[in-house]
Amino acid sequence: MAISTFDLFKIGIGPSSSHTVGPMRAGHRFLLGLEEKGVFDQVATVTVELYGSLALTGVGHGTDKAIMLGLSGELPDQVDPESIDGKLMIIKRDLRLMLKGQKAIEFDPKKHIIFFRKKVLPLHSNGMRFIAYDARYNELHSRVYYSIGGGFVVNEDTAKEDRLKKDTTALPYPFKTAAELLEMSRSSNLSIAEIMFENEKAWRSETEIRAGLDRIWQTMKECIDRGCRNTGVLPGSLKVKRRAPDFYKDLTQNPQKALRDPLSILDWVNLYALAVNEENAAGSRVVTAPTNGAAGIIPAVLRYYEEFCSGADQEGVYRFLLTASAIGILYAENASISGAEVGCQGEVGVACSMAAGGLVAALEGRSSQIEEAAEIGMEHNLGLTCDPVGGLVQIPCIERNAMGAIKAINASRIALKREGTHHVSLDSVIKTMRATGADMKTKYKETSRGGLAVNVIEC
Known part of the structure; x- marks a missing residue:
């Protein structure tokens, strides 16, 4: 497992790496997954389920805001902090969200971000599930992600294999301890x-x-x-x-x-x-x-x-x-x-x-x-x-x-x-x-x- 200095030190936004940076990256990653699956054009709405610590302290940590930004195509190291409030205000007013600025979908934050405060997904307390639906509410694609701290995000498969997404780069001086x-x-x-x-x-x-x-x-x-x-x-x-x-x-x-x-x-x-x-x-x-x-x-x-x-x-x-x-x-x-x-x-x-x-x-x-x-x-x-x-x-x-x-x-x-x-x-x-x-x-x-x-x- 190879981890870089630039994995530990990430430029992003506050207030939380696990509850803000991680969920924003997860939303963006799910967005890319819709394109990889070839269903991007069919998406009519997305539901996001938050579990454990993300559900319990997510509002105070801006998790819901981060997810909306991630689904909009924003990344923590690139988004302009001064623009965030305006972007979110538009989403909450219009109850619509622009995926990558290209496709408008139905999205009411109070309806489509669900906080399961008494449930925890099996592999980490910071679990979230993204589900995309078409206009008839048929499921197109779903994915579970875990925000495991420091802005690191893993999907369900990776989390079962290892704590972090595997980087198999051969290092001249590998160390574990x-x-x-x-x-x-x-x-x-x-x-x-x-x-x-x-x-x-x-x-x-x-x-x-x-x-x-x-x-x-x-x-x-x-x-x-x-x-x-x-x-x-x-x-x-x-x-x-x-x-x-x-x-x-x-x-x-x-x-x-x-x-x-x-x-x-x-x-x-x-x-x-x-x-x-x-x-x-x-x-x-x-x-x-x-x-x-x-x-x-x-x-x-x-x-x-x-x-x-x-x-x-x-x-x-x-x-x-x-x-x-x-x-x-x-x-x-x-x-x-x-x-x-x-x-x-x-x-x-x-x-x-x-x-x-x-x-x-x-x-x-x-x-x-x-x-x-x-x-x-x-x-x-x-x-x-x-x-x-x-x-x-x-x-x-x-x-x-x-x-x-x-x-x-x-x-x-x-x-x-x-x-x-x-x-x-x-x-x-x-x-x-x-x-x-x-x-x-x-x-x-x-x-x-x-x-x-x-x-x-x-x-």
């Missing part, structure tokens, strides 16, 4: 980032790899900057006020105060994370890293590296992203990055682990220190639940990213003070995270039926 990755680094005398770079060359040229990494980092920085500027209240019933602009104003207008505070750098890191996740909650352009719910951690830590670490340069940014993706691949292969499957330890926990290891790599730490930092980042997120209040990616998600970013920096500092020998391996903590997720009650896994979601009164 952290132990294999460390041994490969030792025997080849290559860093983890160099191993990932060589693997990426199986798909694209060196120039394309660097350009892709530049685009990812530029998109992250633009998201931070937008979040520092945009004021107001986030969408949804909670009416959460954006805090990043006030944070930014305080830090930039009171530089002397910051100089007197030895922990002011933490304020900047908090700002970066809050800015990204407030933009994510608003449905803006973000980078899935490795999920949208945890999209602020890696940008915040990478911005910390760029702004506050001596000797920071573009090569360090590349080392960070390539190394972080190697760590993310280990979780995707051996556990999960889906909050609906293993709780928030699979989102904020994984992002924290990735960022910790990535920062050590950027600072030119050894592979063993990278592995330890990644382990520390997850070890202290084990058991973290996913309990979004109101089904929105806001409380506790936004602040949780700030906490995860600070924790990642601390994990890297601890690891860099050691020789890379420690009692708990990254492989062990990944195995533990997966087992913990399996033991976790469903109400704590992105269903909004437990934890803060039921103990915080919505205003």
Whole structure:
């Protein structure tokens, strides 16, 4: 199974990789399937059934909107966020949907998107079924998809075979575990980032790899900057006020105060994370890293590296992203990055682990220190639940990213003070995270039926 850095880092829109990005991709994939089956011209309407976590928190996560956009031919990395509200307003007003902008079909969101809140499809909590009908309501084509986290989507057949859609590309340095990755680094005398770079060359040229990494980092920085500027209240019933602009104003207008505070750098890191996740909650352009719910951690830590670490340069940014993706691949292969499957330890926990290891790599730490930092980042997120209040990616998600970013920096500092020998391996903590997720009650896994979601009164 081959997974690329650009599979882990996807440019898309908020607020959720599993509940927004994935369903949009599924809708688009179903659209292509209608053409492949040769029934596109016969379609009169489409019904979409949502199950499990998608049904329970789909409205708050914009799942219904994402599906309509996907069926309209939009993709998360290409759709203009500013155009979304207008497109959806037309669909809701006319009760018709344009498939690929070519064919109008009957589509009433209240009638044709069905939420089965008490049912779960067999292979994952984030299941959905698309059914296309002709004018006489005869079924033309149907397909089940699972949004398994991080924007990854698999169909029913693929899900039975493997967690992710199989890519059989032969890589020069294939690895399944952290132990294999460390041994490969030792025997080849290559860093983890160099191993990932060589693997990426199986798909694209060196120039394309660097350009892709530049685009990812530029998109992250633009998201931070937008979040520092945009004021107001986030969408949804909670009416959460954006805090990043006030944070930014305080830090930039009171530089002397910051100089007197030895922990002011933490304020900047908090700002970066809050800015990204407030933009994510608003449905803006973000980078899935490795999920949208945890999209602020890696940008915040990478911005910390760029702004506050001596000797920071573009090569360090590349080392960070390539190394972080190697760590993310280990979780995707051996556990999960889906909050609906293993709780928030699979989102904020994984992002924290990735960022910790990535920062050590950027600072030119050894592979063993990278592995330890990644382990520390997850070890202290084990058991973290996913309990979004109101089904929105806001409380506790936004602040949780700030906490995860600070924790990642601390994990890297601890690891860099050691020789890379420690009692708990990254492989062990990944195995533990997966087992913990399996033991976790469903109400704590992105269903909004437990934890803060039921103990915080919505205003």
